[in-house]
Amino acid sequence: MLCLVGLGLATERDLSLRAFNVLAGCDVVYLEGYTGVFDRLSELEDLLDRSIHVLSRQEVESSPELIERARKHNVALLVQGDPFSATTHVSLILDCVDAGVKYLVVNSSSVFSGVARTGLSLYKFGKTASIPFPGKNFKPDSFLRVISDNLKIGAHTLCLLDVESDAHDFMTIPEAVRIIERADKKDSLDYRWVGCARLGFPDEVVKWVKPSTLKRFDWPAAPHCLVIPSKKLHFMEKEALKMLSD
Amino acid sequence: MLCLVGLGLATERDLSLRAFNVLAGCDVVYLEGYTGVFDRLSELEDLLDRSIHVLSRQEVESSPELIERARKHNVALLVQGDPFSATTHVSLILDCVDAGVKYLVVNSSSVFSGVARTGLSLYKFGKTASIPFPGKNFKPDSFLRVISDNLKIGAHTLCLLDVESDAHDFMTIPEAVRIIERADKKDSLDYRWVGCARLGFPDEVVKWVKPSTLKRFDWPAAPHCLVIPSKKLHFMEKEALKMLSD
CATH class of the missing domain: 3.30.950.10 (Tetrapyrrole methylase, C-terminal domain)
Incomplete structure (x- = not known):
């Protein structure tokens, strides 16, 4: 399953309780690092007690690997603000639908x-x-x-x-x-x-x-x-x- | 201090980690019960492990008591969605500024x-x-x-x-x-x-x-x-x- 999780408007503590639980159940956690730059990565890693891999635009947009990985594992992609604010994240969900891969969206605070x-x-x-x-x-x-x-x-x-x-x-x-x-x-x-x-x-x-x-x-x-x-x-x-x- | 706390888009688990902490430090927790109707009040009370008082429109809008109470205590007002989505909550903040009462806003997910x-x-x-x-x-x-x-x-x-x-x-x-x-x-x-x-x-x-x-x-x-x-x-x-x- 691909879990698109909103980080919220400001700091890592804007994560919702639901987001926190969803992330705990994920095998791997990525951070989408190009529509925004999250400057509290180490605080976020401390909070979640795990390492987070930052993905570039290319790794998210032209990456069937992300979707394929989500076919077998619970993959989280953290996104600043609300996950649906950027068109590119809607595309990712459409790729999931196309590939028959389950997805989950966790909304968050946003500008x-x-x-x-x-x-x-x-x-x-x-x-x-x-x-x-x-x-x-x-x-x-x-x-x-x-x-x-x-x-x-x-x-x-x-x-x-x-x-x-x-x-x-x-x-x-x-x-x-x-x-x-x-x-x-x-x-x-x-x-x-x-x-x-x-x-x-x-x-x-x-x-x-x-x-x-x-x-x-x-x-x-x-x-x-x-x-x-x-x-x-x-x-x-x-x-x-x-x-x-x- | 008046803490205007967003409940988020859907369930009580859309509360942010920051909101959860802020609420833990409040002396009393109200729920604004007229711009929306939150139908998971008992789940929310269980989650926060405290009772929540639902306020009517009149109690929020024509209530200097709320502001006066916030002068001496930490008062939380829970609001569905993001706290600033409704004009009435902006007014409440202006009342705080007018009265010289401190306030805090915790953003959340929103429609x-x-x-x-x-x-x-x-x-x-x-x-x-x-x-x-x-x-x-x-x-x-x-x-x-x-x-x-x-x-x-x-x-x-x-x-x-x-x-x-x-x-x-x-x-x-x-x-x-x-x-x-x-x-x-x-x-x-x-x-x-x-x-x-x-x-x-x-x-x-x-x-x-x-x-x-x-x-x-x-x-x-x-x-x-x-x-x-x-x-x-x-x-x-x-x-x-x-x-x-x-």
């Missing part, structure tokens, strides 16, 4: 609901944007379309920032702001956004300020994300943003 | 990411709609606006179904379909929706069918929710919907 800690209503979030690291000949700006679609219907945009897992390089809020500003040729987004660092950690930081201030602020360590709110905020949202951002 | 189990991309979900029980002189249809806004930008709509906590009455998928159909005078939504029962439970059921079929199906117990997908599905979403719905 998709944790972002409501900003004070913005979760009901008013629209489509989610990915902000990718630009390549040499690759300057994607599809996130702008997502943001403008959301603004049209009065929805907030959660922007998830890229991770280059090999280099252990997390995109920071200042980098993301620069990438969005560069793509936004019409300069239509120059109002207060919400920068969120370490959501769900004891030392989380949320700031509701102009992009220029987001770029200058001295943020704590990753993970970071950004929210570009609707231009029309409910007065309760404004009040909450004021009180819950530093 | 807001769990719904990706349908195979629909979480990135493509738009604003969330609430489907309320109609009253005698009260037939709200604001959910239609949310659905049509989302359709305009190619986004899926998660529809959360009402709970009448006093009567322990959960709106079912067939009821919700009837309410939406009645409001949709133009009959513009007659295509395949996704019905989800018991997401995150071992016996979850997901069906991707026409509303007429959703109404006839013999669903398992609550909780139920609905997704009205974008009319333009990515082929991967179609494939996943096909394979992951029964």
Whole structure:
């Protein structure tokens, strides 16, 4: 059986009791190490009292071995946040169905609901944007379309920032702001956004300020994300943003 | 201190290890009993080895006592799903800030990411709609606006179904379909929706069918929710919907 287990939003202690039990019954535990970089691996190994093998993108995506191994053994794949947040994990389940291999999903906390800690209503979030690291000949700006679609219907945009897992390089809020500003040729987004660092950690930081201030602020360590709110905020949202951002 | 603790998507074992520890350090444990109805209270009490007091809407919302109690004691309020999913819990935190009472939030799994189990991309979900029980002189249809806004930008709509906590009455998928159909005078939504029962439970059921079929199906117990997908599905979403719905 393949057990897709959510690690949760922040530390190893966001694992659920169910996840903990499921992992205890697994023959081998992998950590998916490319949609996020979990920086508390040794604490997690201590907690579970076993070693964990970190898998690269290639090992997860182009690996019939993982599925074949799960045919005979109980194989756990730990995933940051909720296991279904990334499309790649849905594919893995489809591969199981195709191969006739049993699977199990253990849900967990995720930035998709944790972002409501900003004070913005979760009901008013629209489509989610990915902000990718630009390549040499690759300057994607599809996130702008997502943001403008959301603004049209009065929805907030959660922007998830890229991770280059090999280099252990997390995109920071200042980098993301620069990438969005560069793509936004019409300069239509120059109002207060919400920068969120370490959501769900004891030392989380949320700031509701102009992009220029987001770029200058001295943020704590990753993970970071950004929210570009609707231009029309409910007065309760404004009040909450004021009180819950530093 | 007021500890707002997420119970998670399904059973008492969706509590995180952190939640479990926080609850152990609390003097009193309440359960918010009106945005959801938790039907495993005695299992939860067994797990925590203590009694839990269920609070009504009035006791949570118009209760300075809760905040005052948290000034002197460690008070836990258990909330289904992630604690920030409902606006009412954000208000509670604002009350704490106002009163100078410390608070702590423990995130958990939630339908807001769990719904990706349908195979629909979480990135493509738009604003969330609430489907309320109609009253005698009260037939709200604001959910239609949310659905049509989302359709305009190619986004899926998660529809959360009402709970009448006093009567322990959960709106079912067939009821919700009837309410939406009645409001949709133009009959513009007659295509395949996704019905989800018991997401995150071992016996979850997901069906991707026409509303007429959703109404006839013999669903398992609550909780139920609905997704009205974008009319333009990515082929991967179609494939996943096909394979992951029964």
